[in-house]
Amino acid sequence: MVNIKKLGIGGGCMFVFGILFGWWGFPAILRSQIKKAIALKPGSEIREMWSNFPLPLDFKVYLFNVTNPDEIKEGKKPKLQEVGPFFYDEYKVKLDLVDREEEDSVEYSLKSTWFFNPKKSNGLTGEEEMVYPHLMILGMVGATLIEKPAAVGIVGKAVDSIFHKPDSIFVRAKAKDILFDGLPVDCTVTDFAGSAVCNLLKTEAKDLVPDGENRYKFSIFGGKNGTIAPQRMKVLRGVKNYKDVGRVLEYDGKPALDIWPEDHCNAFNGTDSTIFPPLFGPDDDIVSFGYEICRSLSAHYKHHSKIKGVNTLHYTADLGDMSTNPMEKCFCPTPDTCLPKNLYDMTKCLGVPIIGSLPHFYDSDGKYLQMVDGLHPNQEEHEIDMDFEPMTATPLLAHKRLQFNMFIQPVPKFKLMKNFPEALLPLFWVEEGILLDDEFVNKVKVVFKAMAVVGFLKWLMVLGGLGMSVAAGVLHYKSRDSGKLDITKVTPKGSSKEDGKADKSWPPSMNISTIQAASVPSSLDRN
Numbered sequence: 001m002v003n004i005k006k007l008g009i010g011g012g013c014m015f016v017f018g019i020l021f022g023w024w025g026f027p028a029i030l031r032s033q034i035k036k037a038i039a040l041k042p043g044s045e046i047r048e049m050w051s052n053f054p055l056p057l058d059f060k061v062y063l064f065n066v067t068n069p070d071e072i073k074e075g076k077k078p079k080l081q082e083v084g085p086f087f088y089d090e091y092k093v094k095l096d097l098v099d100r101e102e103e104d105s106v107e108y109s110l111k112s113t114w115f116f117n118p119k120k121s122n123g124l125t126g127e128e129e130m131v132y133p134h135l136m137i138l139g140m141v142g143a144t145l146i147e148k149p150a151a152v153g154i155v156g157k158a159v160d161s162i163f164h165k166p167d168s169i170f171v172r173a174k175a176k177d178i179l180f181d182g183l184p185v186d187c188t189v190t191d192f193a194g195s196a197v198c199n200l201l202k203t204e205a206k207d208l209v210p211d212g213e214n215r216y217k218f219s220i221f222g223g224k225n226g227t228i229a230p231q232r233m234k235v236l237r238g239v240k241n242y243k244d245v246g247r248v249l250e251y252d253g254k255p256a257l258d259i260w261p262e263d264h265c266n267a268f269n270g271t272d273s274t275i276f277p278p279l280f281g282p283d284d285d286i287v288s289f290g291y292e293i294c295r296s297l298s299a300h301y302k303h304h305s306k307i308k309g310v311n312t313l314h315y316t317a318d319l320g321d322m323s324t325n326p327m328e329k330c331f332c333p334t335p336d337t338c339l340p341k342n343l344y345d346m347t348k349c350l351g352v353p354i355i356g357s358l359p360h361f362y363d364s365d366g367k368y369l370q371m372v373d374g375l376h377p378n379q380e381e382h383e384i385d386m387d388f389e390p391m392t393a394t395p396l397l398a399h400k401r402l403q404f405n406m407f408i409q410p411v412p413k414f415k416l417m418k419n420f421p422e423a424l425l426p427l428f429w430v431e432e433g434i435l436l437d438d439e440f441v442n443k444v445k446v447v448f449k450a451m452a453v454v455g456f457l458k459w460l461m462v463l464g465g466l467g468m469s470v471a472a473g474v475l476h477y478k479s480r481d482s483g484k485l486d487i488t489k490v491t492p493k494g495s496s497k498e499d500g501k502a503d504k505s506w507p508p509s510m511n512i513s514t515i516q517a518a519s520v521p522s523s524l525d526r527n
Contacts, residue, residue: 031279034242034278034279034391034392035242035278035279038238038242038245038275038277038278038392038393039237039238039239039242039245040106040235040237040238040239040245040246040275041237041239042099046275050094050274050275051093051094051097051108052093052094053091053092053274055434055436055437055440056089056090056091056115057089057090057091057092057432057433057434058087058089058090058120058431058432058433058434058435059087059088059089059090059114059430059431059432060084060085060086060087060088060430060431060433061084061085061086061088061179061220061221061428061429061430062082062083062084062085062086062359062428062429062430062431063082063083063084063086063130063132063175063178063179063427063428064080064081064082064083064132064374064426064427064428065080065081065082065083065130065131065132066078066079066080066131066132066133066170067079067080067081067131067374069131069168069170072170072420072421073168073416073419073420074419075410075419075420075421076421077371077372077373077421077423078371078372078373078408078421078423078425079372079373079374080372080373080374080375080426081374082374083124083128083130083175084124085120085121085122085124085431086116086121086124086126086175086179087116087117087118087120087121087122088114088115088116088117089114089115089117090112090113090114090432091112091113091115092110092111092112092274093110093111093113094108094109094110094111095108095109095110095111095228096108096109096232099237103236103249104236104237104238104239104240104241104244105234105235105236105237105249106234106235106237107232107233107234107235107250108232108233108234109228109229109232109233110228110229110233111226111227111228111229112224112225112226112227112229113225113226114180114221114225116176124175126174126175126176126179127174127175127176128174128175129172129173129174129175130172130173130174130175130178131170131171131172132170132171132172132173132178133169133170133171133406133425133427134163134166134169134170134171134183135218135220135427136183136185136201136205136218137159137163137166137169137416138169138406138408139352139353139354139406140155140158140159140197141155141159141411141414141417142352142353142406142407143347143351143352143353145411146347146353152411152413152414153413153414154193154196154197155193155197155414156413156414156415156416157191157193157194158193158194158196158197158198159416161189161191161193161194162185162186162187162189162194162197162198163185163186164186166416167416168416169416169417171183177219178219178220179219179220179221179222180219180220180221180222180225181217181219181222182209182211182216182217182218182219182222183217183218183219184211184215184216184217185201185208185215185216185217185218186214186215187201187202187214187215187216188213188214188215198214201216204351205218206223206351207219207220207222207223207224208223209222209223220428230252231251231252231291232250232251232252232253233248233250233251233272233291234248234249234250234251235247235248235249235271235272236249238277242277242278242279243277244277245271245275245276245277246271246272246274246275246276246277247270247271248268248270248271248272248289249268250268251268251289251291255268256268257294257295259294259348259349260295260330260331260348261330262329262330264327264330265295265328265330265331267296268289268296269287269289269296269298270286270287270288270289270296270297270298271287271288271289272288272289273288273289273290275393276288276388276393276395277393278390278391278392278393279390279391279393280388280390280393281313281390282301282313283301284301285298285299285300285301286298286299286315286317286386286388287299293344293346293349293356293402294346294348294349295331295344295349297317297319297384298317299315299316299317299384299386300315300316300317301313301314301315302314302315302316305387307387307396307397307435307441308396308436308438308441309441309445310389310396310441310444310445311389312387312388312389312390312396312397313387313388313389313390314385314386314387315385315386315387315388316383316384316385316386317384317385317386318341318342318358318363318383318384319341319342319343319344319356319357319358320341320342320344321340321341321342322338322339322344323338323339323340323341324341331344331345332345333345333347339355340364340365341363341364341365342357342358342361342362342363342364343355343356343357343364343365343368343424344356344357353406353407354404354405354406355404355405355406355407355424356402356403356404356405357402357403357405357424358377358382358383358384358401358402358403359377359381359382359401359402359403359429359431360375360376360377360378360382360403360426360429361375361377361403361424361426362377362378362379362382362383363377363383368424371421371422371423371424372423372424372425372426375426382401383399383401384399384400384401385398385399386398386399386400389444392444394436394440394444395434395436396435396436396441396444397433397434397435397436398433398434399431399432399433400431400432400433401429401430401431401432402429402430403426403427403428403429404426404427404428404429404430405424405425405426405427406424406425406427407422407423407424407425408420408421408422408423408424408425409421409422410422
């Protein structure tokens with residue numbers, strides 16, 4: 001009975017412990033550890049990875065080669081040929097970190113460096129000769145048309161002076177010069193128009209690289225490569241509240257932007273896009289502030305996915321629709337001129353008339369696709385998407401894509417564009433992405449291996465405890481029944497002489513044991 005009682009108590013304790021630890025205790029401990037591990041505390045592993053991630057990002061650039069420049073000068077539709085990807089390994093490092101304990105924040109500067117990766121560039125070397133619009137000339141003309149249309153004539157004279165009387169707005173140049181090495185800008189000129197424009201370029205143009213006295217090189221990325229951005233970012237560390245980790249507090253010393261007409265468009269919503277709060281689900285959006293485009297973007301859950309054996313949530317994002325969404329009206333160039341879905345005017349952000357879109361005008365108004373030849377939009381290659389492991393907020397796979405375009409139009413006072421067609425001309429598009437290697441994926445899998453072990457143990461304890469309890473009950477029931485005495489009561493029928501005869505009539509084969517207390521005289525039998 002004592003052993004049965006012990007079996008029952010042990011089974012009950014195992015059952016209760018399995019439920020409490022498996023369904024409540026371990027998940028609570030795991031969540032607590034994840035919350036602590038995600039905080040950007042000085043000296044922590046996540047802080048080191050966040051500030052100096054050891055793996056490069058995949059940075060791909062696709063240029064649009066113009067195959068009919070002479071026809072465009074006569075007003076024909078541009079014909080484009082996509083050339084790419086030019087593949088670069090991009091390293092982003094956060095420098096000069098300053099912690100502020102009282103507000104649980106950390107401030108940093110960002111340095112980006114690109115290294116050309118020929119092995120992943122599909123045979124491209126950067127030496128390929130392209131026919132490409134001169135971005136500085138096109139930008140100067142476009143900005144002047146917006147701000148001071150009457151000054152287009154002066155800009156035309158400055159272009160003749162600085163760029164030595166070009167016969168076309170399209171230039172023949174190597175891809176590496178367009179992207180990083182730079183095209184020449186001669187500011188040794190002394191004429192009024194050229195000097196005035198050069199003085200403006202020296203103060204306003206952010207991507208000019210000195211190349212001698214009053215000579216410069218201009219490229220798309222060369223001015224940013226290996227340099228520290230002057231604007232500093234301040235984000236929350238998530239020590240006090242894990243949900244705040246990475247949330248942007250300030251950029252360039254300001255608590256909000258000041259370029260848009262409404263506060264909610266100027267607000268820093270979300271994180272700095274390099275870390276996200278953990279423990280989210282399909283009902284939660286992924287929001288981040290993109291300083292490169294001067295606005296925040298939200299990614300929305302689409303479906304469950306699996307990357308390298310890890311269950312993930314698939315998210316997608318776009319550039320919104322300022323023409324129909326009242327909350328995005330403040331991104332319109334003017335209150336009366338709003339671009340349609342997935343087109344975003346970045347003139348106020350970049351200082352040049354650049355229109356952002358998804359690559360190949362994916363998911364945009366079809367009329368812009370009809371303005372040029374050579375674009376082939378598709379979801380897989382041109383959508384912004386990412387796959388997150390939601391418990392740790394780890395992006396296992398991500399593709400951040402953006403295309404840069406400029407409007408072209410006939411400009412009567414500028415001879416190089418006098419008969420141009422009207423079109424939104426694609427210039428190039430970039431994809432910044434990552435696919436975590438096996439080493440980092442295995443670190444994520446450790447959490448799930450622990451969960452699998454605990455899952456096995458909790459069911460083992462619950463079912464084992466239940467089985468022990470049932471077994472104890474059965475044994476207790478059986479032992480209670482076996483303890484009862486089975487007694488048969490024999491009642492004599494009488495003490496007459498017939499009794500003796502009855503005794504003699506019992507079958508001789510029946511073995512009857514008797515206790516003989518004394519000898520019975522044989523004479524009693526005869527009576």
